[in-house]
Amino acid sequence: MASSTRNGDDHDDEIRLWREDDWWIARDVTTGVTTQGRSRAAALENLDEAVALQEGEVGREPTDDELRSAEIDPDQNVTGDTEPPDVLD
Template identity: 45%
Template sequence: MSTDINGPDDEDVTPPVNISLSLGESGDVWVARDKDTGVTSQGQTREAALENLDEAVAGYHGAGESPSDETLQEMGINPEQNTPKSLDESDVFQ
């Protein structure tokens, strides 16, 4: 499990410490869940699941970079309409 997670402005983001790790129902992936945030991730191995969880929790805490306009366009998103708002205000998550 990675412990070198950095947040915005290189502030350290605490990696998940209260986790559950289990084999998924299909038996071919491992599922890791941070019990404090509810963030869940998976991987082909236990180690991969934990590393993916570290990255997902860092994203939950705001780490990472915004996608470029080109990346958004490749995904079919108009960059001019890509503005942050809560999930409650989103037309996508209803």
């Protein structure tokens, strides 16, 4: 088990790291976010970025122009009241 203090918080965050075939898998137990990488360092870097996205510390919503350039109609880009699939929980 590895623990660290993120952003000056006083709590420990548990991270699990293991290897499957040619990939390293990193999981932040507190958030449930899981990533992978070809090396331990890459898996942990990816985890840091994914947790920051999950926590709203980085990233932003795409603009309507960005959605259109990806051939997505902004008016149709809604989830409504539908629950996400179990795999996204």
